[in-house]
Amino acid sequence: MNGQPILTLDKISKSFGPVQVIDEVTVSVHPGKVQVLLGENGAGKSTLIKMMAGVYQPDGGRILLDGEPVKFRDTNASEAAGIATIHQELNLVPTMSVAENIMMGRFLKRFGMVDRPALRKQARAALDLIGLDIDLDQPVGELGIARQQLVEIAKALSLDARMLILDEPTAALTRREIAALFSVVHDLRERGVGMVFISHHLDEIAEVGDSVSVLRDGKFVAEVPADTAEPELVRLMVGRDISQQFPRRREYTGPSEPLLHVEGLSIKGLVNNMSFTVHAGEVVGLAGLVGAGRTEVVRAVAGVDPYDSGSVIIRGRRIPRHNIGAGIKAGLGHVPEDRKVQGLVLDASVNENIGYATLASTAKGGLVDFKGQRDKAQDVAGKLRIRMSGLDQTVRSLSGGNQQKAVFGRWIAAGAKVLLLDEPTRGVDVGAKVEIYELINSVTAAGGAVLMVSSELPEVLGMSDRILVMSGGHLSGELAAEDATQDKVMTLAVRDVVRDLEDKS
Amino acid sequence: MTTAVKAEKRQHLDIKKFLANNGALVGLLVLCLALFIATPDFLTAGNMLNIGIQASTIAVLAFGMTFVIVAAGIDLSVGSVAALSAMVSASMFTTAGLNGWVALLGGLLTGAACGAASGMATAYGRLPSFIATLAMLSVARGLTLVISDGRPVRTADQVSFLGSNIGPIPMPIVVLVVAGLVAAFLLNRTVIGRYMYAVGGNTEAARLSGIPVQKVLVIVFALSGLFAGLAGMLLSGRLDSAQPQAAVGYELDAIAAVVIGGASLAGGVGRISGTLVGALVLVVIRNGLNLLNVSSFWQQVVIGLVIALAVGIDVLRRKNTIH
Numbered sequence A: 001m002n003g004q005p006i007l008t009l010d011k012i013s014k015s016f017g018p019v020q021v022i023d024e025v026t027v028s029v030h031p032g033k034v035q036v037l038l039g040e041n042g043a044g045k046s047t048l049i050k051m052m053a054g055v056y057q058p059d060g061g062r063i064l065l066d067g068e069p070v071k072f073r074d075t076n077a078s079e080a081a082g083i084a085t086i087h088q089e090l091n092l093v094p095t096m097s098v099a100e101n102i103m104m105g106r107f108l109k110r111f112g113m114v115d116r117p118a119l120r121k122q123a124r125a126a127l128d129l130i131g132l133d134i135d136l137d138q139p140v141g142e143l144g145i146a147r148q149q150l151v152e153i154a155k156a157l158s159l160d161a162r163m164l165i166l167d168e169p170t171a172a173l174t175r176r177e178i179a180a181l182f183s184v185v186h187d188l189r190e191r192g193v194g195m196v197f198i199s200h201h202l203d204e205i206a207e208v209g210d211s212v213s214v215l216r217d218g219k220f221v222a223e224v225p226a227d228t229a230e231p232e233l234v235r236l237m238v239g240r241d242i243s244q245q246f247p248r249r250r251e252y253t254g255p256s257e258p259l260l261h262v263e264g265l266s267i268k269g270l271v272n273n274m275s276f277t278v279h280a281g282e283v284v285g286l287a288g289l290v291g292a293g294r295t296e297v298v299r300a301v302a303g304v305d306p307y308d309s310g311s312v313i314i315r316g317r318r319i320p321r322h323n324i325g326a327g328i329k330a331g332l333g334h335v336p337e338d339r340k341v342q343g344l345v346l347d348a349s350v351n352e353n354i355g356y357a358t359l360a361s362t363a364k365g366g367l368v369d370f371k372g373q374r375d376k377a378q379d380v381a382g383k384l385r386i387r388m389s390g391l392d393q394t395v396r397s398l399s400g401g402n403q404q405k406a407v408f409g410r411w412i413a414a415g416a417k418v419l420l421l422d423e424p425t426r427g428v429d430v431g432a433k434v435e436i437y438e439l440i441n442s443v444t445a446a447g448g449a450v451l452m453v454s455s456e457l458p459e460v461l462g463m464s465d466r467i468l469v470m471s472g473g474h475l476s477g478e479l480a481a482e483d484a485t486q487d488k489v490m491t492l493a494v495r496d497v498v499r500d501l502e503d504k505s
Numbered sequence B: 001m002t003t004a005v006k007a008e009k010r011q012h013l014d015i016k017k018f019l020a021n022n023g024a025l026v027g028l029l030v031l032c033l034a035l036f037i038a039t040p041d042f043l044t045a046g047n048m049l050n051i052g053i054q055a056s057t058i059a060v061l062a063f064g065m066t067f068v069i070v071a072a073g074i075d076l077s078v079g080s081v082a083a084l085s086a087m088v089s090a091s092m093f094t095t096a097g098l099n100g101w102v103a104l105l106g107g108l109l110t111g112a113a114c115g116a117a118s119g120m121a122t123a124y125g126r127l128p129s130f131i132a133t134l135a136m137l138s139v140a141r142g143l144t145l146v147i148s149d150g151r152p153v154r155t156a157d158q159v160s161f162l163g164s165n166i167g168p169i170p171m172p173i174v175v176l177v178v179a180g181l182v183a184a185f186l187l188n189r190t191v192i193g194r195y196m197y198a199v200g201g202n203t204e205a206a207r208l209s210g211i212p213v214q215k216v217l218v219i220v221f222a223l224s225g226l227f228a229g230l231a232g233m234l235l236s237g238r239l240d241s242a243q244p245q246a247a248v249g250y251e252l253d254a255i256a257a258v259v260i261g262g263a264s265l266a267g268g269v270g271r272i273s274g275t276l277v278g279a280l281v282l283v284v285i286r287n288g289l290n291l292l293n294v295s296s297f298w299q300q301v302v303i304g305l306v307i308a309l310a311v312g313i314d315v316l317r318r319k320n321t322i323h
């Protein structure tokens, strides 16, 4: 590539304790170019960008800014150099407003007090960039994870940086929001901003990228143009071919009993009279736009939130409202949408996190069955191929995708018969995705039932036997897998939104 | 990196890790060594037993507090609850004329009941534990004064026994050891103990995993109350009487012991062994300063600085290991 790069990591290395995570990797970021980092979960992508952002300091190698060696002592130093970072894990203060979060650390002052009108104006401008229309005064914690991600993006954009790092910004977004984000990326590229982009969605690479650096186990593998064919990218990244991206198989031959039956489920203002059934051996996809009420349905069924009317029946047993334990006893497992906040005890070990749902049921006389729990966790971690230094590693230091597998593993360990999966492969790499899909296959082959919420349409289409589409809080249609297409799903997904608008006008 | 360098680095890391994880223990040993050099009165059998007796009350309170802090709560009421438990027990024996064993049990149950009440206010009433136990602090002290009319009350023989010696060994030290073993067992081995870590580490994730968070909280505070009750028995047993103003401010010592012992007030982290070391640090400092004839006013200054130092080191340590 020609011209002087904004930033170069030159033969960078990084270890955590005895574990070498990055081994002599070189990457450059050029003005007006999007440098994609590609690699499996745990390959070291986030660690690499954290060294660009000043979160970590390298143990070996140099960082060059405009060709000059620099050291980023902390995140302020890298921000001062014009580098803005959107981290994989959200960094928002849940109790503070959208506007305050966007302007965090840069509160405008007038007469020594926070200048609210100016603060709101700048925050609004940042939101407008990505076309996000939300209440500036709402506490961020009340937003869904997709909207939180958008707030985080707006925050980084508002810094007006010359280099922008995006670590899996699209993992929590639906197509519409991704499209809005990409148009911003294109604008920034025109204006000469250099970008680093990380995503496990291979189709996005050709769409926004210029060049791809592939990492495997912390080592540099290759740098290829962004329009390289997907199978080739996969091969570079995983080191082998993946023949089938969505290996859905229906191997269950037993009676197709209804395992999960939901009747007339309503939550005031959010969900309106939802009824559906998931049978043994079946994967049902729940599609819709962000805000359609999919997560609300899943949470109500799992007993996490109360509902106003309706009933939930699992394997013939009526589950009392707002009772998580009863659902689990009946064989329910719930992978929530936000692994960090709802799924994991981050400072506890992988072993403990996998074991929480089975601690009580495997205990003898109130005493933990440590050995049994550990063996099971080892088995599940092996099946899911969780990349860790050992079962005692804290979950916080796992890579994002491996954290997701740990949540999943909890319900595999518990032998759940009815799985509610809310974005089960968010932030999971292609190879591991296939592993999770195979797990879904084995759950259904053994007569289990799966209800899967996903914002990734190809995943919904590829893995579901039946697709329910929600719109504006109610069921707007159902499609059989054979005749479902992206267009058909999207038409149903926006149907009632359009209708609502028509009603109002 | 060559293997030799790596090996050296690893060894270096292991020592660093040990020091980081056992800072309080190292501190305690250094402290003891310094006192041993400074005064011949420190390392005598009599003084060691004395330290053990003094540590027993604080440590038992702090064991109970460890449950609460691991579950990301705080219990400000333990001093008052200890006093109330002792007073109820003594009154059951002296005023109501009940059997001494019944009085002992009654005292312990009083503590557990007070804790359970704070726990329910926290778990079901959604009060922050700080507030719920602040209320209990006042209520329990008030009830102690009401029951006793402000006067000391004689304890049952069974309670006094807990303050006495068997042979050369003071019973409070025996109680301390047994209570520590029970607490460690509960925290490490039982399901409810592991639940405490989960609830303290991430309440929402614990709830979504099917852990009965509210029940866990009630049990946590009930245990803290029970241990406070036991501390009350130790205190009153030593004096053969329950004092209405006993254990005022002890909750702060208990919290300090837990935190010096390496627990995080944010929850999810803490060990009984650490808490024991924390309690010993506090007691040894006081003991040493007494032996060196430092005024009790200055002692408070020193204790305060030690707490700040211990927790400060801990915060630094966390910052370096976790991101």
Ligand SMILES: Nc1ncnc2c1ncn2[C@@H]1O[C@H](COP(=O)(O)OP(=O)(O)OP(=O)(O)O)[C@@H](O)[C@H]1O
Pocket (backbone or CB within 6 Å): A016, A019, A021, A039, A040, A041, A042, A043, A044, A045, A046, A047, A048, A088, A387, A388, A397, A398, A399, A400, A401, A402, A427, A429, B321, B322, B323
């Ligand atoms: N603070 C830390 N302490 C110890 N190990 C760490 C720490 N941070 C990361 N690691 C390890 O470094 C490796 C690389 O992690 P990293 O987060 O960079 O992966 P990644 O490529 O971003 O993966 P993902 O696609 O899942 O986000 C992982 O094996 C992880 O467990």
Ligand SMILES: [Mg+2]
Pocket (backbone or CB within 6 Å): A045, A046, A047, A088, A167, A399, A400
């Ligand atoms: Mg990452």
